[in-house]
Amino acid sequence: xxxxxxxxxxxxxxxxxxxxxxxxxxxxxxxxxxxxxxxxxxxxxxxxxxxxxxxxxxxxxxxxxxxxxxxxxxxxxxxxxxxxxxxxxxxxxxxxxxxxxxxxxxxxxxxxxxxxxxxxxxxxxxxxxxxxxxxxxxxxxxxxxxx
Numbered sequence: 001x002x003x004x005x006x007x008x009x010x011x012x013x014x015x016x017x018x019x020x021x022x023x024x025x026x027x028x029x030x031x032x033x034x035x036x037x038x039x040x041x042x043x044x045x046x047x048x049x050x051x052x053x054x055x056x057x058x059x060x061x062x063x064x065x066x067x068x069x070x071x072x073x074x075x076x077x078x079x080x081x082x083x084x085x086x087x088x089x090x091x092x093x094x095x096x097x098x099x100x101x102x103x104x105x106x107x108x109x110x111x112x113x114x115x116x117x118x119x120x121x122x123x124x125x126x127x128x129x130x131x132x133x134x135x136x137x138x139x140x141x142x143x144x145x146x147x
Contacts, residue, residue: 001054001083003090006046014053015044022073027135033071035131045091047074047083055083057091059103067095069105088118092146101146106139120144 006012020031040060047055055074061067069091074083095103107115109126116122120142127139 002048003086006044015056018053018056019071019073029135032131045087047087054078055087057087059091065101067100067103102143104143107142109138115142
């Protein structure tokens, strides 16, 4: 499996499709990927098996030297095979090189265990968002301090 920062337009289309197929479609939701965008530049990290994108992280870096991990997904058949861990390691290496102080994620109830294993800590109780009403998705804001 290869991990990299991705800029190829065709591969980025695969990323958009993967995010929809893994994060929203199974919950009967529309593609809400860009619903929360505020014009920030995205850094896209991919896990690829040959020419196929099997996982992706979308990171936003802010001027205050913090970063948000906005979207994270791995195809179900690659979960538990180190794709998420490899993506996290690649993203963390990049974030450290950029001099970022901390990173946060709105962690889904279905992914809290993964984020805890990578060293994130919950900073909030459960949060609900109207865009996810009826989907069974709840969130906690979790932080990772860069050392």
